[in-house]
Amino acid sequence: xxxxxxxxxxxxxxxxxxxxxxxxxxxxxxxxxxxxxxxxxxxxxxxxxxxxxxxxxxxxxxxxxxxxxxxxxxxxxxxxxxxxxxxxxxxxxxxxxxxxxxxxxxxxxxxxxxxxxxxxxxxxxxxxxxxxxxxxxxxxxxxxxxxxxxxxxxxxxxxxxxxxxxxxxxxxxxxxxxxxxxxxxxxxxxxxxxxxxxxxxxxxxxxxxxxxxxxxxxxxxxxxxxxxxxxxxxxxxxxxxxxxxxxxxxxxxxxxxxxxxxxxxxxxxxxxxxxxxxxxxxxxxxxxxxxxxxxxxxxxxxxxxxxxxxxxxxxxxxxxxxxxxxxxxxxxxxxxxxxxxxxxxxxxxxxxxxxxxxxxxxxxxxxxxxxxxxxxxxxxxxxxxxxxxxxxxxxxxxxxxxxxxxxxxxxxxxxxxxxxxxxxxxxxxxxxxxxxxxxxxxxxxxxxxxxxxxxxxxxxxxxxxxxxxxxxxxxxxxxxxxxxxxxxxxxxxxxxxxxxxxxxxxxxxxxxxxxxxxxxxxxxxxxxxxxxxxxxxxxxxxxxxxxxxxxxxxxxxxxxxxxxxxxxxxxxxxxxxxxxxxxxxxxxxxxxxxxxxxxxxxxxxxxxxxxxxxxxxxxxxxxxxxxxxxxxxxxxxxxxxxxxxxxxxxxxxxxxxxxxxxxxxxx
Numbered sequence: 001x002x003x004x005x006x007x008x009x010x011x012x013x014x015x016x017x018x019x020x021x022x023x024x025x026x027x028x029x030x031x032x033x034x035x036x037x038x039x040x041x042x043x044x045x046x047x048x049x050x051x052x053x054x055x056x057x058x059x060x061x062x063x064x065x066x067x068x069x070x071x072x073x074x075x076x077x078x079x080x081x082x083x084x085x086x087x088x089x090x091x092x093x094x095x096x097x098x099x100x101x102x103x104x105x106x107x108x109x110x111x112x113x114x115x116x117x118x119x120x121x122x123x124x125x126x127x128x129x130x131x132x133x134x135x136x137x138x139x140x141x142x143x144x145x146x147x148x149x150x151x152x153x154x155x156x157x158x159x160x161x162x163x164x165x166x167x168x169x170x171x172x173x174x175x176x177x178x179x180x181x182x183x184x185x186x187x188x189x190x191x192x193x194x195x196x197x198x199x200x201x202x203x204x205x206x207x208x209x210x211x212x213x214x215x216x217x218x219x220x221x222x223x224x225x226x227x228x229x230x231x232x233x234x235x236x237x238x239x240x241x242x243x244x245x246x247x248x249x250x251x252x253x254x255x256x257x258x259x260x261x262x263x264x265x266x267x268x269x270x271x272x273x274x275x276x277x278x279x280x281x282x283x284x285x286x287x288x289x290x291x292x293x294x295x296x297x298x299x300x301x302x303x304x305x306x307x308x309x310x311x312x313x314x315x316x317x318x319x320x321x322x323x324x325x326x327x328x329x330x331x332x333x334x335x336x337x338x339x340x341x342x343x344x345x346x347x348x349x350x351x352x353x354x355x356x357x358x359x360x361x362x363x364x365x366x367x368x369x370x371x372x373x374x375x376x377x378x379x380x381x382x383x384x385x386x387x388x389x390x391x392x393x394x395x396x397x398x399x400x401x402x403x404x405x406x407x408x409x410x411x412x413x414x415x416x417x418x419x420x421x422x423x424x425x426x427x428x429x430x431x432x433x434x435x436x437x438x439x440x441x442x443x444x445x446x447x448x449x450x451x452x453x454x455x456x457x458x459x460x461x462x463x464x465x466x467x468x469x470x471x472x473x474x475x476x477x478x479x480x481x482x483x484x485x486x487x488x489x490x491x492x493x494x495x496x497x498x499x500x501x502x503x504x505x506x507x508x509x510x511x512x513x514x515x516x517x518x519x520x521x522x523x524x525x526x527x528x529x530x531x532x533x534x535x536x537x538x539x540x541x542x543x544x545x546x547x548x549x550x551x552x553x554x555x556x557x558x559x560x561x562x563x564x565x566x567x568x569x570x571x572x573x574x575x576x577x578x579x580x581x582x583x584x585x586x587x588x589x590x591x592x593x594x595x596x597x598x599x600x601x602x603x604x605x606x607x608x609x610x611x612x613x614x615x616x617x618x619x620x621x622x623x624x625x626x627x628x629x630x631x632x633x634x635x636x637x638x639x640x641x642x643x644x645x646x647x648x649x650x651x652x653x654x655x656x657x658x659x660x661x662x663x664x665x666x667x
Contacts, residue, residue: 019375022083023488023495026076030065030084031495035503041650043106043507047522048237049253049276063643079484083492086475107504108165109149112136112157113517114529115461116144123533127541130457134160134402147512149505160402162501164463167394169493171465174388175420176472177486178381179427184477189431191477218633222281222640223647229277230648237523238652242659246520251275253523255605259324268310268318269302270327272605279606281641283613284621284634293595295611298604301336309335325531328603333538336600338565342572343597346580350593377486392416395465403458410452415465418444426470446539455545460536572600 062084066076076084115136119128128139134156137143143151149158183189232250240248258271283291309315317330392415399411445466449459479486511517518526580593599607622630 017483019373019377019483019485020077020079021488022077022079022081022482022484023491024080026065026080027083027087027492028495030087031499033065034087035499038646038650039106039500039503040507040511041646041653043110043511044238044653044656045234045646045649046106047511047517047525049234049524078482079488082478082482082484083488086489086492087496106508107500108161109504109508111161112149112154113508113512115157117517117529118533118536120144121530121533121537123530123537127457127537127544130540130544131461132402132458133157135458135461147516149509149512158505160398160463163398164395165501166497167391167398168463168467169497171388171391171395171419171467172469172472173490173493174384174391175423175467176469177379177384177476178388179423179469180473180476181378181381181384182424183427183431183473184480187428187431189428191431191474218636219640219643222637222642223644224640225277225637226641226644226646227648228644229641230645233276234645234649235652238649238656242656249523254527255324255603257324259327260321263320263322266303266307267320268306268315268327268331270306270324270331270604271302272324272603274605274609276609278638278641278645279609280613280616281638283610283615284617285638286610286614287591288614288618289589289591290595290598291607291610291614293592293597294599294602295595295604295607295614296592297596297599298602298607301600301602302604306331324603324605325527329531329534332535335565335568338568339572339575340597340600341564342569342574343576343600345569345573346576347594347597350580375485376480377488389416392419392465395463399459399462399464403454403456403462405456406454406459406462407452410448411464414448419465419467419469423467423469426468427473428470430470430474449539450542454543457540457544459543460540 062081065084066081115131118124119131119136119139124131131138133153136157137151137153141151141153143149143153184191233253237249237253240246252275254276255272255274258273259269262269262271306315310318315331315334317334318327322330395415396408396411399406400408445464452459475489476486479489515521518529520526576593576597579596580590583590583593617630617634621633624630625633
């Protein structure tokens with residue numbers, strides 16, 4: 001079945017059904033439940049395992065409220081369920097900041113936790129004094145030593161963060177609505193993946209009326225798998241840190257490292273295997289040929305290319321005894337960063353070419369615009385554009401105030417020109433295929449900062465408006481499918497912002513106070529954050545005035561000119577261009593190309609499990625259930641798994657948090 005065709009399994013509401021609001025008192029109670037019960041679990045789970053409860057939190061919340069409603073003889077409408085879904089999703093979202101690469105869970109204050117780690121990390125030596133105080137208090141300040149947000153040094157960083165998050169949500173909703181009106185109402189794109197959440201909401205509405213269908217059984221199967229795996233992967237390390245002196249893990253988190261044992265056979269290769277079962281399930285859901293491309297790239301790079309490059313002296317930093325993370329950093333700086341830049345140029349060129357064809361076709365095939373639907377909650381496109389323009393202007397003024405030396409016109413260009421174009425391209429791809437695949441423009445942000453002539457580090461931490469709001473348009477499609485008035489999503493956004501700010505502040509403060517982040521109590525971030533800090537510090541140092549490497553070999557040369565090699569970029573560009581041309585000539589799926597470029601210099605640890613999942617889905621589960629039925633099953637199994645891990649993890653996390661909080665009070 002083509003993903004561009006909406007699966008008939010997802011029976012949504014009749015097009016003749018009236019639009020109804022989904023926001024009411026139940027939404028408020030759901031927001032408070034997620035904020036005060038699910039959010040601390042999401043934070044702790046992310047720190048320990050790197051897993052997100054996004055996906056799990058939504059379903060856990062829905063199931064709880066449906067079961068409570070059944071016992072009070074109340075049924076939830078489809079409109080209420082879809083809004084409850086987005087309440088949970090909006091609260092337990094990643095708090096990642098553009099450019100860090102680190103996974104940060106549990107609302108916006110996760111960004112500040114990352115910043116406090118970065119400025120105190122060894123990777124920030126030579127950079128820390130250039131990080132502005134509106135980002136994070138300086139090294140050695142009482143606010144960092146005492147691990148407390150209740151210090152005047154945090155006032156400006158918190159105010160800027162909250163203002164940026166609020167502007168971002170306004171920007172997303174307004175431009176997302178405009179994109180929806182253009183691509184759905186005018187161009188009549190199908191938005192195939194919108195039927196997943198819409199169909200799930202419809203199924204749970206049926207369950208609320210005590211009419212369980214196949215979706216519930218599939219969801220329950222995934223939840224059982226997640227609960228069983230969660231006992232080994234989450235419960236043991238979480239509770240062992242409470243009852244024992246050291247954290248015990250049945251399986252290493254987040255991966256088993258084979259880099260050191262295989263150093264004699266595969267020098268400079270990064271070899272390992274992830275231990276989280278969710279990566280197998282991701283392989284069931286991700287586009288098959290993209291997974292194949294990523295797997296092929298990561299295996300060829302590490303089993304073939306890296307040993308050869310090491311033998312020829314190109315990978316000169318690696319030394320025997322280095323584990324995965326130091327090896328990855330060394331290889332990235334020696335060769336793969338430059339090579340990947342060449343691949344990124346080809347990806348960008350292909351993206352512009354694809355966008356040009358899309359825009360040309362849209363101009364020829366555009367249908368007449370539909371009138372406003374007052375019952376749907378429509379507003380005029382001009383009004384939505386005005387709201388978007390004001391929020392974008394807010395970003396431009398904020399960046400100019402924070403970093404006056406950075407050319408303001410670059411910020412304005414990103415906000416007023418690049419973001420709408422990039423978002424429209426992404427929305428077209430999502431509307432046609434369900435994913436924005438093929439329109440990625442890697443390193444655009446980094447290149448613009450480096451080539452701007454700006455000297456300093458502030459711009460790397462500023463809220464520059466480089467966004468892609470294609471998925472926001474899909475949210476409006478889901479609201480239409482479930483006959484939910486659009487005003488509900490606006491009220492929902494305001495509510496989740498208020499609850500998220502308060503709960504994120506409360507629980508990040510509590511968890512940070514219990515101990516340093518990262519530390520041995522949080523295996524995932526202790527292992528992975530140094531890598532992300534190295535990469536962010538590298539880019540931030542690239543624009544510092546007169547920054548030199550300390551080694552004698554590199555004396556007098558800037559950091560970027562040592563690591564960014566134009567000859568390696570050229571090799572990457574030629575290789576990627578030839579690969580794209582070859583795949584096009586053979587009429588092969590271009591997902592292989594995008595996956596291959598994305599996997600260059602990547603981690604095989606996760607690609608191997610994705611590959612296993614993709615093969616399992618393609619050659620066994622599709623044959624057993626049929627392609628169309630399995631296409632409907634796969635995302636619900638993944639959602640159920642997230643729910644199962646979330647439920648079992650929440651229990652252990654609650655015990656851990658209570659125990660640590662009590663021990664702090666006693667001692």
